[in-house]
Amino acid sequence: MDDTDHPVVESGKDLLRFLTCGSVDDGKSSLIGRLLHDSRLIFEDQLSALARDSVRHGTLGDQIDFALLVDGLEAEREQGITIDVAYRFFTTAKRSFIVADTPGHEQYTRNMATGASNADLAIVLIDARKGVLVQTRRHSLICSLLGLRHVVVAVNKIDLVSYQADTFDRIVVEYNAFASRLGFSSIMPIPISARYGDNITSRSEATPWYRGPVLLDYLETVDVETEALAKPFRFPVQWVNRPNADFRGYAGTLVSGTINTGDPVVVAGSGRTTSVKQLLAYEGPQTSAEAGDAVTITLEDDVDIGRGDLLAGPADRPEVSDQFAAHIIWMSDQKLMPGRSYLARIGTRTTPITVTGIKYRIDVNTGNHLAANTLGLNDIAFCNLATGAPVAFDPYDQNRKTGSFIMIDRLSNHTLGAGMIAFGLRRGTNIHWQATLIGKSERATQKRQRPAIIWLTGLSASGKSTIANMVERALHAGGYHTMLLDGDNLRHGLNRDLGFTEADRVENIRRVGEVAKLMTDAGLIVLCSFISPYRAEREMVRGLVADGEFIEVFVDTPIEECARRDPKGLYAKAKAGTIKNFTGFDAPYEIPQSPEIHLRTIGQQPEQLAEQLLRTLAELGIAG
Structure with a gap:
């Protein structure tokens, strides 16, 4: 979740970051435009251009459409919806503001979450005609999970219900009943009309029954002190600055707390302690730095530190663990699969991460906890996760910067979800790797061979098992120590509890x-014959072993030929509908993109293909 650029804030004024959210067409962009206009923060040339655009897009007849002021993309203006997050900076006599206008459409929930991750307060807009909607609840839940504690409930379009106090009161009661469990510190309901400016910068005569503050007055005075300076010192290392052999500095931005030259610090991951020698900023050497400052820190001792490490105060350290529980907001059409390996970016560190269990999914309407095996687009859940290496973090409710992370697809590099850490799982810190006296190299040397995983992937009936058996027989005859793992065989024992859903297939390949991997540690050449339809799982296995020890073999047989062979009668059953989730029919197969060995089976006998595989293994120095 990337932060917005820091604007120049006028001396003596504090800065309030807030966002507008809610369901589509509730008037979020119009509200911001009206707020800027009525605060006299729009230049005359901007107002003239806005008037021309309003006529061209014809959204409100001859009247100015203030939504166009923040809907900057042409696609947004044409569709009349907000797609991206639009940030606007403005200032009044009392305070400076950054406002994030976020999309209301469900498909853009990820954009809304990005805006919320940087905000101190949320304005939740509700259409007075429609009341509290599913998206109102979803956005409020996300705001709560992302640590926002102050909410303005802006009941918009109050003019379209004839400024009725009963309508306003009913919506406020309904919203408060839902939000009472979300942990907000304050909820301020205000009846407004973004179109006509009621109760935005001045009190409306049309709502004499409303006695609360107008919106701008409330934004100028609400106390949302982030207490970032009072939090423990945290400094994620962004970059190691080494211009020459005589200088080593660690560059980054303080996310919380303060630091002075001479202060003791600890590298959270290793526990190594030292002290600050220098604090270097753009302006030159400094004696101190505080949250939000970008600095380069030099240390008194030569300590092993790299990008992704976290510096902290020795007396108040973050947790360090490779397992934790967290809330996940899933933002992708691609389902989250427990057991699948993703990447997580936690602070400045990137590490493999796996969801080891979904504890429950949250019903955004009721807040109830529901059972779930996978997560889909916009689902919110509480999960247990495991990382590839121990990471330093704080619980999100203690530090939003060091307690948040994003989940990334390992192949496409697309962001899939956002997470907020609740607590570390202590069992992760109580389990340590037990060193053994004999390692992989000693076992392999004794066998006079190079261990490797030979992974044959392809459709059912492509010929994987036949080729794997022939290759193993030839290797065994040549004096090599091997083991053949076949998909059907393992489903009789180790994986007998797994079916053929996508989640079960992921877990099958993980096991x-x-x-x-254990067999390669024993020095063996391991032949694996599995359909293994998903690239992510094949790449996960590749990541378990050293470079060059995973050989992907694509047994390339067209599905028509596989169906013609059909030695087990599976294709006939799939065609008849008696087998579900059958690869090639109602379940996908993702072909390898760059396999080490590509066996095209049409026109070749299994013996020829086995010989081709053996020749390539010899060229790779594995056998021969």
Whole structure:
């Protein structure tokens, strides 16, 4: 969740970051435009251009459409919806503001979450005609999970219900009943009309029954002190600055707390302690720095520190663990699969991460906890996760910067979800790797061979098992120590509890990969014959072993030929509908993009293909 650029804030004024959110067409962009206009923060040339655009897009007849002021993309203006997050900076006599206008459409929930991650307060807009909607609840829940504690409930379009106090009161009661469990510190309901300016910068004569503050007055006075300076010192290392052999500095931005030259610090991951020698900023050497300052820190001792490490105060350290529980907001059409390996960016560190269990999914309407095996687009859940290496973090409710992370697809590099850490799982810190006296190299040397995983992937009936058996027989005859793992065989034992849903297929390959890794540690050449339809799982297994120890073999047989062979009668059953989730029919197969070995089976006998595979293994120095 990337932060917005820091604007120049006028001396003596504090800065309030807030966002507008809610369901589509509730008037978020119009509200911001009206707020800027009535605060006299729009230049005459901007107002003239806005008037021309309003006529061209024809949204409100001859009247000015203030939504166009913040809907900057042409696609947004044409569709009349906000797509991206639009940030606006403005200032009044009392305070400076950054406002994020976020999309209301469900498909853009990720954009809304990005805006909320940087805000201190949320304005939740509700159409007075429609009341509290599903998206109102979803956005409020996300605001709560992302640590916002102050909410303005702006009941908009109050003019379209004849300024009725009963309508306003009914919506406020309904919203408060839902939001009472979300942990907000304050909820301020205000009846407004973004179109006509009622109760935005001045009190409306049309709502004499409303006795509360107008919106701008409330924004100028609400106390949302972030207490970032009072939090413990945290400094994620962004970059190691080494211009020459005589200088080593660690560049980054303080996310919380303060630091002075001479103060003791600890590298959270390793526990190594030292002290600050220098604090270097753009202006030159400094004696102190505080949250939000970008500095380069030099240390008194030569300590092993790299990008992704977290410096902290020795007396108040973050947790360090490779397992934790967190809320996840899933933002992708691609389902979250427990057991699948993703990447997580936590602070400045990137590490493999796996959801080890979904504890429950949250019903955004009721707040109830529901059972779930996977997560879909816009689902919110509480999960247990495991990282590839221990990471330093604080619970999100203690530090939003060091307690948040994003989940990334390992292949496409697309952001898939956002997470907020609740607590570390202590069992992760109580389990340590037990060193053994004999390692992989000693075992492999004794066998006079190079261990490797030979992973044959392809459709059912492509010929994987036949080729794997022939190759193993030839290797065995040549004196090599091997083991053949076959998909059907493992489903009789180790994986007998798994079906053929996508989640079960992911778990099937995860288990196989761990077994294959242990066998390479024993110095064996492991032949694995599995459909393994998903690239992500094949790449996960590749990541378990050293470079060059995973050989992907694509047994390339067209599905028509596989169906013609059909030695087990599976294609006929799938066609008849008696087998569900069958790869090639109602379940996908993702072909390898860059396999080490590509076996095209049409026109070749299994013996020829086995010979081709053996020749390539010899060229790779694995056998021969």
